[in-house]
Amino acid sequence: MTMEFTDRLTRVEPSATLAISALATELENDGADVVDLSVGEPDFPTPQNVVDAGQDAMDAGHxxxxxxxxxxxxxxxxxxxxxxxxxxxxxxxxxxxxxxxxxxxxxxxxxxxxxxxxxxxxxxxxxxxxxxxxxxxxxxxxxxxxxxxxxxxxxxxxxxxxxxxxxxxxxxxxxxxxxxxxxxxxxxxxxxxxxxxxxxxxxxxxxxxxxxxxxxxxxxxxxxxxxxxxxxxxxxxxxxxxxxxxxxxxxxxxxxxxxxxxxxxxxxxxxxxxxxxxxxxxxNTDDAVSEMVEAFSERRELVVDLLEEHDVDVAVPDGAFYMMLPVDDDDQAWCEGAIEDAHVATVPGSAFGTPGYARISYAASEERLEEGIERLADEGYL
Ligand code: PLP
Missing domain, CATH: 3.40.640.10 (Type I PLP-dependent aspartate aminotransferase-like (Major domain))
Structure with a gap:
């Protein structure tokens, strides 16, 4: 049987961020230590009171x-x-x-x-x-x-x-x-x-x-x-x-x-x-949110400083936990090379409609951010 899919769907690309994360997981499964700067999720646990509220709601039959x-x-x-x-x-x-x-x-x-x-x-x-x-x-x-x-x-x-x-x-x-x-x-x-x-x-x-x-x-x-x-x-x-x-x-x-x-x-x-x-x-999460934002703020400064040491200027973000790193025109090739050679995962800017950049997520520990930037520099990606 041949299935016919609509043009509306076939002209859509799979999510680039999820694709990079999948590649990172594949490399990790093969034993590589990947610094994953591609993820769009905070690396903090859900606040415990929220977890408890969910658990209580389940126990109460909701x-x-x-x-x-x-x-x-x-x-x-x-x-x-x-x-x-x-x-x-x-x-x-x-x-x-x-x-x-x-x-x-x-x-x-x-x-x-x-x-x-x-x-x-x-x-x-x-x-x-x-x-x-x-x-x-x-x-x-x-x-x-x-x-x-x-x-x-x-x-x-x-x-x-x-x-x-x-x-x-x-x-x-x-x-x-x-x-x-x-x-x-x-x-x-x-x-x-x-x-x-x-x-x-x-x-x-x-x-x-x-x-x-x-x-x-x-x-x-x-x-x-x-x-x-x-x-x-x-x-x-x-x-x-x-x-x-x-x-x-x-x-x-x-x-x-x-x-x-x-x-x-x-x-x-x-x-x-x-x-x-x-x-x-x-x-009831004001304190947890403030702590997380404070941690992101420190990491943001760390990444901007480390990149500056490698003569890379970025537009300093005022929010979220991402920044755009200027890279080669062929950002896709840059990102593929970075993950293969340096085992550092980033997302090509072209996935967001802007070639020539790679998106870095700093939702990672300071240690991993330092490691990732050092590897990119050592492998000639900065
Ligand atoms: N909008 C933006 C700009 C996002 O970055 C995301 C997730 O990455 C979403 C919406 C969707 O978030 P969720 O479906 O996890 O609530």
Missing amino acids: TGYTTSAGIIDLREAIVDKLADDGLEHTTDEIIVTPGAKQALYEIIQALIGEGDEVALLDPAWVSYEAMVKMAGGDLTRVDLSTSDFQLEPALDDLTEAVSDDTELLIVNSPSNPTGAVYSDAALEGVRDLAVEHDITVISDEIYKEITYGVEPTSLGTLEGMADRTITVNGFSKAYSMTGWRLGYFAGPEELIDQAGKLHSHSVSSAVNFVQHAGIEALE
């Missing part, structure tokens, strides 16, 4: 289906969290999902049809492109690599890129893969264009809690943006809960109604006891 949009107590806790960020939502404007990735998938499936135009700010997280293609949409890309990955100096390029045909713009600040946090002036520029051309904007704020001395503004708080912004967030990064699969999106109720159909017919709901643990994560 193991059945829940309301599709998520248990009301969690949605109320999310409403409070969003209010702290200046965003006003009701529980009817929130869907709890198994991860922010699923939230993004549902929004894009709900809004984008064949030939609809979606604008991305490059480098952009790998799955945006794939999700838009899977929905049948077309991409318009704005390159931020010439402005140290900042949006404000590239507003003219964004102005040229968008039009009345643009359906959706995706903004991710702090950014994966650059760690850039966009200035208020940049976000105001986005707002002006969104209002002028009637564009819906996804604000992916999954790294909002992980910043170094800056306070990112939530796009939906800007005048004129409340009814055209869909805010996405999740528990994976701030609370070190990648494997728990918990996220959410908040937006206008009409979107929630439409996306809610997709949600209920595909995932039913996020896992019941995980949702209970999510309440604990939102309400």
Whole structure:
């Protein structure tokens, strides 16, 4: 039997980050000591009180289906969290999902049809492109690599890129893969264009809690943006809960109604006891989050200093736990060589739409970061 797959799917590449991690695991299984700087997950355990809350919820029998949009107590806790960020939502404007990735998938499936135009700010997280293609949409890309990955100096390029045909713009600040946090002036520029051309904007704020001395503004708080912004967030990064699969999106109720159909017919709901643990994560983890962010901050400085010693200048990130290392034009070959020769795993910038760079994740111990950079230098990769 020959199966025929849709063009929408066959034109999508498998996740580059997951592919590199798989290669790293393969080498490790063959006995190599790989310094894995490719991973997009905090190397901290989930805070113990969150684990306990999940366990208690299981013991209390919270193991059945829940309301599709998520248990009301969690949605109320999310409403409070969003209010702290200046965003006003009701529980009817929130869907709890198994991860922010699923939230993004549902929004894009709900809004984008064949030939609809979606604008991305490059480098952009790998799955945006794939999700838009899977929905049948077309991409318009704005390159931020010439402005140290900042949006404000590239507003003219964004102005040229968008039009009345643009359906959706995706903004991710702090950014994966650059760690850039966009200035208020940049976000105001986005707002002006969104209002002028009637564009819906996804604000992916999954790294909002992980910043170094800056306070990112939530796009939906800007005048004129409340009814055209869909805010996405999740528990994976701030609370070190990648494997728990918990996220959410908040937006206008009409979107929630439409996306809610997709949600209920595909995932039913996020896992019941995980949702209970999510309440604990939102309400009682301030100290754990601060400690983690402090550790990332120190590592960020360490990596920037070590790279400087090798005469490599990077755009210093203000958030998340990534930075872009300038490498050869053929970043794919550079990354393959780095993992084969130096046993250091990184992700090629071309996977994010920006060739000539490799993404380094500093969600690794200081010792491993030092080891990784030393190996890259010894093998001639710096
Ligand atoms: N958005 C961005 C920018 C990410 O980097 C990630 C994960 O790496 C996600 C969304 C999805 O996160 P999750 O599905 O683990 O909540």
